Amino acid sequence: MxxxxxxxxxxxxxxxxxxxxxxxxxxxxxxxxxxxxxxxxxxxxxxxxxxxxxxxxxxxxxxxxxxxxxxxxxxxxxxxxxxxxxxxxxxxxxxxxxxxxxxxxxxRGTQLWVLLVAFVLAVLAFGRWRGLTALLGLGFTFTVILGFVIPAILDSKPPLPVAIVGCSAIVLVVLYLTHGLGRTTTVALAGTLASLLLTGLLSALAVAAMNLSGAGDESSFILGQSHGVDLRGLLLAGILIGSLGVLDDVTVTQAVTVEELARANPELGGRQLYAAATRVGRAHIASVINTIVLAYAGASLPLLVLIVALDDPLGQVLSDQLVATELVRSAVGTIGLIAAVPITTAAAAYVARPRRSAA
Structure with a gap:
């Protein structure tokens, strides 16, 4: 950093x-x-x-x-x-x-402040202490993105390493701040970092294989022209940052699931823990995949409407850089998310074994 x-x-x-x-x-x-x-x-x-x-x-x-x-x-x-x-x-x-x-x-300053206060009160009313730590974690996330990631990219630093370092700092602080110090959080952290690196590797391979330049929209083009930003690296950084929020959700869920299974039945072996927690992970992934696709579809809704209005052939539409970019975001993010389940579950099952032996 x-x-x-x-x-x-x-x-x-x-x-x-x-x-x-x-x-x-x-x-x-x-x-x-x-x-x-x-x-x-x-x-x-x-x-x-x-x-x-x-x-x-x-x-x-x-x-x-x-x-x-x-x-x-x-x-x-x-x-x-x-x-x-x-x-x-x-x-x-x-x-x-x-x-x-x-x-x-x-x-819209006044309206935004009213909405912000309502958001904070809702989080605190429901989450109480956990809600407060979640808000502190959210504040740290914005601090890293606005204080490090964006200025570093504008300073012509390579966007992909900047995103990896920024995401690692975010997950390191936010997970321990939100979920406390403990081996479950540490396992979730390890699973998140491993899945994040895998997502970065897959996104780099996919972007290179499809010859995506990153200059798919007007804002990216302006950044490349006025600030000399590496647009392909910026695209990779966006994929990583967009995947991080869902990754830590899945890894924490898997780590906690294994811990609770081991606590409820100390006789379960490592393979049994892994199999049981993986079944939970499959159900979670089935819902989260739809969430990812809908999130990207909602963000790209004007593009989708324009595609339908132009009535171009399907092959031509899918080959368009804007559409291909969104497909890469969705596919790579989903693959990284799927990989997070076995990675985190295996690590959590291994770590849970000593407690069962001691019992």
């Missing part, structure tokens, strides 16, 4: 000239949008058919308290605003005064 630690100056290099400020919409001058040009007659109608301008009083930035006239946002995906709304504006210092600001989104 020390070798991969990012240079703070390099991590912020390449920041865009456009800044963001917040403001409140005080008045609006609404008018119908002009008809589309001949070239766009066949295009679907825009999401917003309202044009005009708005008076926006800035609440942040060097010109806070000043009111500017800003054009209303139009086009597909543009935010719909009303008088009294809090908005986020893009600020371009180099433009003339009348065109420096543009409304790009709603300001």
């Amino acid at each position: 020390v070798w991969l630690w990012p240079d703070s100056k390099a991590a912020v290099a390449g920041a865009p000239d456009t800044q963001q400020v917040n403001g409140v919409i005080t008045t609006m001058d609404v008018e119908p949008c002009p008809p589309p040009t001949d070239q766009l007659q066949q295009s679907p109608p825009a999401a917003s058919s309202v044009c005009g301008s708005a008076q926006v009083r800035l609440t942040t930035g060097d010109q806070a308290g000043t009111t500017f006239t800003v054009p209303l946002p139009t086009g597909v995906g543009s935010p719909t605003v009303h008088v009294g709304d809090k908005a986020v504006l893009a600020y371009s210092p180099g433009n003339e005064a009348g065109s420096r600001y543009a409304i790009i989104d709603h300001e």
Whole structure:
């Protein structure tokens, strides 16, 4: 981690000239949008058919308290605003005064804080002490991702080693923090790390075999152009980080299952423990596989809708880089998840044997 630690100056290099400020919409001058040009007659109608301008009083930035006239946002995906709304504006210092600001989104700070408080209260009300440790673990996870993984990738460190080190640090701290010190947690940790390395190896082989570049979407392309990020490594890092959350769930379940079976029946041998816990693991995997596929399908729903709308041949669709990337994510993550069951179960069955002998 020390070798991969990012240079703070390099991590912020390449920041865009456009800044963001917040403001409140005080008045609006609404008018119908002009008809589309001949070239766009066949295009679907825009999401917003309202044009005009708005008076926006800035609440942040060097010109806070000043009111500017800003054009209303139009086009597909543009935010719909009303008088009294809090908005986020893009600020371009180099433009003339009348065109420096543009409304790009709603300001959601208050709503997000309310949702965050509700989330924390729900976790604490149900989980109590375990809920508190889970929240602390979640905070550590975000700290590692935002404080190490992302800055290191922006600092042109190799994304795959960065993801492996970051995931290892996360699972090392979070498992012991959430489940306590003990041999069951240690077995789950070992199983998670082994499965994580296997997932990394399989993902590297799959990405290389399918010649995936990692530049499947616009954000990845921008990162490659503006920051020189290794896009293939970034893809591998995303697969690892996405798999980690489900991996530790499975490994902890298997380790605890073996421990409880050994405690309930000290006469069970290692093979019997392994066989019984594996049956539990199969049932768990059957549900988790569906969870993984649905999670990726939900995240890629716009892509799936676009594929259906284009009505391309199935072979052409599956060969598309965007689709192939999602298939690799799902398949490799599932294989790593399946491998976690026998790895962790075998280790837990072996570790549980001395306690039964001593009894």
